[in-house]
Amino acid sequence: MLDYQSIINAIYQDAIKAKDKGIVASYIPELAHINSDNFGIHLRTSKGETFGVGDFEKPFSIQSISKVLALSKAMSLIGEDIWKRIDVEPSGNPFNYLSLIEVENGIPRNPFINAGAIVIADILVSNLQNPKEDFLKYIQALTGDDSIIYNKDVANSEKITGFKNYATANLLKSFSNLNNSVDVVLDFYFHQCALEMTCSQLSKAFYLFVNQGKCLQNKVHITNQQVKRINALMLTCGFYDEAGEFAFEVGLPGKSGVGGGIVALLPEKFVITVWSPGLNKKGNSRLGMLALEQFTTKTKLSIF
Numbered sequence: 001m002l003d004y005q006s007i008i009n010a011i012y013q014d015a016i017k018a019k020d021k022g023i024v025a026s027y028i029p030e031l032a033h034i035n036s037d038n039f040g041i042h043l044r045t046s047k048g049e050t051f052g053v054g055d056f057e058k059p060f061s062i063q064s065i066s067k068v069l070a071l072s073k074a075m076s077l078i079g080e081d082i083w084k085r086i087d088v089e090p091s092g093n094p095f096n097y098l099s100l101i102e103v104e105n106g107i108p109r110n111p112f113i114n115a116g117a118i119v120i121a122d123i124l125v126s127n128l129q130n131p132k133e134d135f136l137k138y139i140q141a142l143t144g145d146d147s148i149i150y151n152k153d154v155a156n157s158e159k160i161t162g163f164k165n166y167a168t169a170n171l172l173k174s175f176s177n178l179n180n181s182v183d184v185v186l187d188f189y190f191h192q193c194a195l196e197m198t199c200s201q202l203s204k205a206f207y208l209f210v211n212q213g214k215c216l217q218n219k220v221h222i223t224n225q226q227v228k229r230i231n232a233l234m235l236t237c238g239f240y241d242e243a244g245e246f247a248f249e250v251g252l253p254g255k256s257g258v259g260g261g262i263v264a265l266l267p268e269k270f271v272i273t274v275w276s277p278g279l280n281k282k283g284n285s286r287l288g289m290l291a292l293e294q295f296t297t298k299t300k301l302s303i304f
């Protein structure tokens, strides 16, 4: 039997000694205020045991981690039709990279680069009655926690400075791959990225992808085939131009966000969420990567 609490405690103690803790994202001004000393790890096993260390109950901006939850909601609404509008190939490029190749003929390379996530936002805007409210309710239902909110200041901060996302959305619109207005779609997208969640809430939300599409409340949200697809996309595209490195170091499907969170999971076994706001050059949490590498090495629990 693995003593998960001792393992994550030891990893935490080791990682906080790292000299290079990365740099907190500042291109979204509201995120630049976050203290880089925050660091939390939370683990939820498929048997329902939970373990945490550090700041695992502090809410933070989940940013691109939301793209996985938005994708799962869109898949449950329109199924395979998504793939007429988005490809499933890793990009090897930064999350906000914008080029005609990345969005060839208006089709984004995958749902986790910004262009793809903006098309998913368009699908949700078209298919939800009250998009922002309904999406928030979905997250609250997955976690059984209605204290989760959008941070309006973060959403607004991103709106004011989101020139590249506007450019991306306009490019998609020019190819007729957005059905709603650029402003409405981006308003939704900025809000989903501005969701504030703790490590332990994220471990609950992602339980779906460990538990064959059923959430903690045992409700079926997506099919087994959809779980397989989402986990494959996390493995190949979850870390932008560092997806290869994450598979190499950690060996789990996962998703990062520029708020410094990373969620990773082993189907049928566990979800682990790490938060440390300092990012490496590729925009992924520096200590988060270190901690997860240590976790799968020490426990031998990776998909490889």
Ligand code: GLN
Binding pocket: 062, 063, 064, 065, 095, 096, 114, 158, 165, 193, 256, 257, 258, 259, 283
């Ligand atoms: N909201 C951020 C953006 O669109 C998300 C980026 C991220 O977390 N990688 O720029």
